[in-house]
Amino acid sequence: MSSEKIVIVGANHAGLAVARNLIDSGKEFEITMIDKSDDLGYLSCGTPLLLGNEVNSYRNFFYIKNDELRKQIAALHTKAQVKSIDFRNKKVIFRDKQGLQGVKYDKLVLATGASQVSLGISGSDLRGIYRIKNLNEALEVNQRLDLNNVKNVAIIGGGYIGIEVAEAIQKRGKHVTIYDANPYLMSAHYDEQFGHLVEGRLREKGIDLCLAEEVQSYVGKAGKIAQIITDRGKYLTDMVILTMGFLPNTSLGRFHLELYTNGAYIVNEYQQTSDPDVYAVGDCSTSYSNILKELVVNFSVSDAMRGAYVAAKNIAGETISSNGTQTSNAVQVFGLNLFSTGITVTQAERYNIPCEYVDYETWQRPKFMLKNDRVKLRLVYHKQTHRLLGAQIATESDQAGTLHMLSLAIQKEVTIDELKVSDFFFYPYFNQPENFVIEATRKMKKESGRSVD
Template identity: 35%
Template sequence: MKVIVIGCTHAGTAAVKTLAKLNQNIEITVYEKNNNVSFLSCGIALYVGGVAKDVSQLFYSSPDELTSLGAQMFMEHEVLEVNTVKKQVIVKDLKTGEQKADSYDKLVVTTGSWPIIPPIEGIKLKNILLSKNYNQANEIIEKAKDIQKITVIGAGYIGVELVEAFKLNGKEVTLIDGVDRILNKYLDKEFTDIVEEEFTNQNIQLALNQTVTKFEGNDQGEVTKVITTKGEYETDLVILCVGFRPNTSLLAGKVDLLPNGAIKINEFMQSSNPDIYAAGDSCAVNYNPTGEKMYIPLATNAVRMGTLVGYNIAGQPLKYLGTQGTSGLHIFGWSMASTGLTEITAKANNIPYEMVEVVENNRPEFMPTFEEIRLKVLFHQETRRIIGAQIISKADMTQMMNTLSVCVQTKMTIDELAFTDFFFQPHFNKPWNTLNQAGLLAVAQREETSQKAVHI
């Protein structure tokens, strides 16, 4: 059997390594446009901020490693066309310009995503950069060395992390976003209010609830000003972080896609064409809190899905369990994380929910230090199954979101969470774990509601 893999960042690398280790009889060919594989784009802000000193550590594999496992690696090769009838790909060598056709038995599409570039006047001015791959990370660092004013457009995870990195490097930073608060896809308002207050205290300019309409430049063609629906901001450098779009034009009209182009997959990672597998940012995920297919580009999703592709093609079928979109962030000493639905996304999906909030210290007050935790857990109003949660603290309590991710995936109820077995040790927590406390609060609320109903 011959397998062709298109794209080799997280999902592609995981697929190749898994497939090569499980089945030595399969011929693996990889086509990758870049000259590197497995770059951790989530580490760009740490690299820009100087936390990650050695950029080589942001790669967890290499073409040489994958070659040693038996894969044929064609770096700086772009796949121009996929012929699903002939089961062929047309490939261009980006260094020589030569083209060739190559046949496959199974095709793995792990082409990832690309930053959205909005059609704004002046978008092609110099010093307006993207933040996705290794070369872009190096360009950001080089450009930022000798300038002072930086504007980040997009207040998601990448944008917020870059804002912190630039500020810690002594830059004047403006953060622009079209909605009225930062991180709105991941956290509810009471959580983002904390981070926004921290940004204000750090003298970061927040320009929220406004849309960029134009970029202005100087005679050298370099950006000097960002104009929005509410103001004008002088700048020396702009970083666009407004979201991502799946790279799936090769399969347009050939397999089933979401409206944004993400490839729909089944539980064995196959597209609507059973000989074409997909994983990572190029495809939709099965989102457990709603049961729908959604586009959630995360490295964690990519490596899991890519690994499953390897197992399934190698003849050891494993089902995809879906995702909760669990993610975490560390900003100016605050550790935060979320899993599943927020109140905003629950309402958007017309899901009836209730929620509990716990504000508690992370360990007993007789300990020399302790930190406040804010935890919110959402559960379905009718089934009482846990459907989402968020946490923030100066202490790192983010692993609780991994625990609650398991709870969502296994359809645990909030009442069961109240009495789940967790250890107690004063260095780490209290006799009633914070997660237990959330469950107990929900049980108490239900009892109170029940008693009111009886009296009526």
């Protein structure tokens, strides 16, 4: 009996994770991977560290070396462009340095990722305007930052990527300005008061913010970017870095597979598309929101890795399903740590979910501890059922574990009332006798925020 043929298009976080999990399954597969790049498994989350001169070499930002991967799978085609997919005859047509080729599959995995949204405005083709999702552009930006004539750098997009890049470039001695059309930073994951905390920290470090401003065009000089035009003003700049939103890369299957509103492949709980022999993972596919009870697209590495695990297990014959997403995330801004999971009050308003929230601020440890940090917490919960819907934390301490716990609580539909009497340990090096999450839930009756009906 011949091995089942698996073709994976895209050797990024998700694609490599599918291959690794199939290999670890102990079953025999004939795995072929195809990718347009030669920089497989580049950890783009390391780009801000590279730009901030906080790492010795970018060469450590890779999951695996190409030669090592080739030893583990049947074939690896890099710098290859997939031209089309014959879904009826189960064949992927691609071109690489060997010319036009085709490979048959029993199961196909699409891990084609996403591309940054283009503003499509005048001057977008000027030199000095960069996207930094891929390694080559990150290296070019890093090299240009060494030039003395690059003094003013504009970051377009006030999400967590833009903020991390802004901090990194400020540490290189450049004057940085962040432009965002939203009224406050990090609006996709945080309510306004948490966005203002980030803004305050950035301004303390000399970073300028142009919020509620829409970039309308770029003006160049001798073919290079020289000026940004917004709906509120004109600004000189020597470099522009685009960090705003993404759209899924789904052109290969758009005429055969069912698509979400933004073009992502719609997948079920097993990561199967509308074609049961085709799986999709990572930024090109949907996830299921445990709060909204509907499909969403969550551009995150953790979602990609989880989806890859689920897809590989099902391909290998073990039926498991995804548990959905809470869209958890975190960011560090000049020592200030922000954590978020679930939905914000603003998002609850948008989706007409009746909610209330409680804000609480305290010390992380007992007051007698010499080393201590303030912790600011917001819990968002359903007005009628008291089910936890979201949480936001701001502190200089590490609260990743707290966020993971709250994310799981949302997934399991835990209520605020259940959290009030949950079992949390106490040790003065870590927390107070009453954990700040429990303290917040017990104050909800007295200090709850406005309801959203």
